Amino acid sequence: MSLRLLAAEEKRQLLASLAESYGVDEDALEGCEVLEGEEGYWAVSPLVTSLPLKKLRTDSIGLLLARSRGGGVTPTVAALQLFARPQRDALRLSKADASAFIDRKAITVETTEGLHVVFSGSHALDMGEVRDGRLARVKSRNRAETESRD
Amino acid sequence: MTSLPPALGERLALILGDEYDAYLRQLDAPPRACLRVNTLKTTVAEVRGLVSEQGASLEPVPWCPTGFWVDDKDEDGARVKSGAQGLGASVEHFQGLFYLQDAASLLPPEALSPAGDDVVMDAAAAPGGKATHLAALMSNGGALVANEVDTHRTKVLRFNLNRMGVVNAAVTTLDMTRLPDAGRIFDKILLDAPCSCEGRIQEDAEALAQWRPAKIQRCSRLQRRLLETCFSLLSPGGALVYSTCTLSPEENEEVIDHLLKSRGDADVEEITGLSGRHAGGLPEWRGASYDDRVTRCLRLYPHHHGTQGFFVARIRKCR
Numbered sequence: 001m002s003l004r005l006l007a008a009e010e011k012r013q014l015l016a017s018l019a020e021s022y023g024v025d026e027d028a029l030e031g032c033e034v035l036e037g038e039e040g041y042w043a044v045s046p047l048v049t050s051l052p053l054k055k056l057r058t059d060s061i062g063l064l065l066a067r068s069r070g071g072g073v074t075p076t077v078a079a080l081q082l083f084a085r086p087q088r089d090a091l092r093l094s095k096a097d098a099s100a101f102i103d104r105k106a107i108t109v110e111t112t113e114g115l116h117v118v119f120s121g122s123h124a125l126d127m128g129e130v131r132d133g134r135l136a137r138v139k140s141r142n143r144a145e146t147e148s149r150d
Numbered sequence: 151m152t153s154l155p156p157a158l159g160e161r162l163a164l165i166l167g168d169e170y171d172a173y174l175r176q177l178d179a180p181p182r183a184c185l186r187v188n189t190l191k192t193t194v195a196e197v198r199g200l201v202s203e204q205g206a207s208l209e210p211v212p213w214c215p216t217g218f219w220v221d222d223k224d225e226d227g228a229r230v231k232s233g234a235q236g237l238g239a240s241v242e243h244f245q246g247l248f249y250l251q252d253a254a255s256l257l258p259p260e261a262l263s264p265a266g267d268d269v270v271m272d273a274a275a276a277p278g279g280k281a282t283h284l285a286a287l288m289s290n291g292g293a294l295v296a297n298e299v300d301t302h303r304t305k306v307l308r309f310n311l312n313r314m315g316v317v318n319a320a321v322t323t324l325d326m327t328r329l330p331d332a333g334r335i336f337d338k339i340l341l342d343a344p345c346s347c348e349g350r351i352q353e354d355a356e357a358l359a360q361w362r363p364a365k366i367q368r369c370s371r372l373q374r375r376l377l378e379t380c381f382s383l384l385s386p387g388g389a390l391v392y393s394t395c396t397l398s399p400e401e402n403e404e405v406i407d408h409l410l411k412s413r414g415d416a417d418v419e420e421i422t423g424l425s426g427r428h429a430g431g432l433p434e435w436r437g438a439s440y441d442d443r444v445t446r447c448l449r450l451y452p453h454h455h456g457t458q459g460f461f462v463a464r465i466r467k468c469r
Contacts, residue, residue, distance in 0.1 A: 031291070032317055045318035047269065047293040053320060055332045056295060059304055061320040063312060078312035081245055082191065098241045121200075123191065123245045 003035040003042065003061070005049065010034075014041060014073065018066060022075050022127070023087035023117050032062070040067035043079070074138075077126050084117050084124040091116040091128065091135070098125060106134045152177040152352065158361055162348075165397055165432070169451060176453035177352045184253040184457075185237065186279075187216040189286050190315045192247045194218075200242050212426035212455075214256035216286070219456075246313040251279040254349070254450050254457035258340055258393040259283040261421045261448075261464050266291030268337040273326050273380050276303035278310030280342055285316040294319040295336075299326065327375045334385045341380045343373045345394040345401050349459025352452055370400040374408050381413060384467045389419070392463045397449070399435035402461040406431070406447060407440040409465070418443040419464045427454040431463070 006014065011034045018024035032043040044062025053061065063082065066073040075084070086092070089112075097107050098120035111130055115138070118128040127138045152174075154162070163170045185208075187197045194216060198208055201220060211217035220237065237243060238250055259280050264270045266289045275281040275296035285294055296311065296319045298304050304321055311319050324330050326341075346365045347357035377392055384390055394401055409416050418441075431447030433440055447463040 043317050045291060045293060047267070047291070048318060048320050051269070051293055051295065051320060051335070052332050055330055056297075056320065056322045057324050057330075059301075059321045059323050060308060063315070063317045076312075078315065081313075082315035082317075095241060102241065102244050120241050120245070123242075123247065125241070125245065 003037045006034045006036055006041075014066070017073060018075055018079075018083075022080065023085050023090060024075060024079065024083045025085045028083045028085075029065075034065065035062070039064060040076075041065045041073065043083075075127070080117060080124045080126060086119055086122070087117075089116050090119055091130075092119045093125070095120065101125060101128065101135065101137060104137055106136045108133055109135045111135075152358075154351075154358075155361060157363055158348070162397065164436075165399065166451065169429075169453065172453040173451060176456070179352075179456060181353045182253070182456040183220045183237070183250065184211060184256070185218055185220055185248040185250050186214065186256060186283060186286075187218070187248050188246055188282070188314050189216055190290055191245070197242070197248055200247070201237075204236070204240075211253045211256055213424045214253070214260050217253055217256040219253060244313075246315055249279055249282055249310070249314065252350075252458045253455065254395070254460040255279055255342075256283065257424070257448075257450065257460060257462050258342055258391050259287060260423070261393075261462055262338050262340050262389065262391040264288050264292065264294075264338050268292045269295075269335055271295040271297060271336045271339045271380070271383065273297050273339060273341045273376065274299075274343060275321075276300065276307040278307045278314075280340060281307065281319065282310055282314040282316055284340065285311070285314070285318055288318060290316065290318045292318060295322055296320070297322045297324050297326065299323060326379045327372070329379050329382055332383065334383060334388075336383050337385055337388050339380045339384055339388070339390045340393070341376055341390065342393045343369075343376055343401075343405075345369050345373070345396040346398060347395055348397045349395040349452065349461075353458070366396075366398045366400050369396075370398075370404060373401055373405045377405055377409050378412070381409060381416060381465070381467065386415075386467055386469050388467045390465045390467070392465060394461050395458050396461065397451075397459050399432050399440075402449075402463075403431050403433075403435065403440050403444040403447060404438070406444050406463050406465070410441045410443060415468045417466045417468055418446045419466050420446050421448050421462060421464050424448065429454075431461075 208218035351358040
């Protein structure tokens, strides 16, 4: 895997964008380095990047933070669950609706149309999209992978 | 009642001695569900509240501050059944607030006790229960190499590292029977070695069906090689925890004894901080005497706490 360490200003811009659009807490990533690869952006503890990664036959490092898409970036489920904090567009679900949401069942909600970071309790679940008053999870290649089970 | 192959029963009777009858009775007891709170995302208090909302209660695992057995109890407080039903499909599990695993498997990471600035390897990391536990103990600091030679299993390893919010790990695919050219870079290494799985036959019908004396010998040879490689990657003064979920001395004390005989810079340390019933390593087996230091190793039998059977050794590289 070929990864490039983002310079401080590049990292600041990326995190500001994720904070603005998805409520990702910039401070939560303060201790992490951010690297850019073909798939997108990775958050990783700094000491990891000092390892002899090639000699160790490295498959992946850190946590895939966001994917590059059409000039923008979309955070992964794992990143949202670790770093997202409730903000103005956040959508909070009851336990029953949260179960339905993660099972990819569309549920009726009363909120604005478009993308929302969806929460159950104080922890994020995933990103959802509201159309015609129905909320459904946003599909992506990464999401399919992160939902595989033991 | 669970029926053991005669050769296995004979071996276990020798290993367990006076405790064999208690062991046999435990074989038919229901497995005891356990969860580990993911302190990278939440607190013990929050998970305790979430579980109690579902009518279950948490009982602390003596050797892990974030580990709890999940029990449903009746009005008099008596345990009626495992309370983990549904937890694996719960919203909180999806959010990575806890990891469901056998309580015995919490012991190796706790015995290794990594710090937040250590360079650590989990040499056989899939599916990720111990690797994510190590990351939590390191508070997502330092560096954790989560190695898995079976590339089909790295997918589930990555999934669990992601679900638990681990940012300090690199997933690698080294074959640990060969020494990689990486130098002696690790402060701490966990080798939870592939084994004959005798410690889990009470809950794993496949492990019982596949048990053969020849498998013990095959596993023992592989384990010696894996341990030698891991020990070579350890920095001077570093620590290694070797563990298995099997009871065979050939896969446990004999593997440690082999390392002690071949490496003068290896020493076995006592595992401190384990309260609750357990046994020490066996000094001899079927006419073979081992280095006295193997008695510092630790054996956890299923009838001690209702867990899988486990063996754990903590080894120091002296120079």
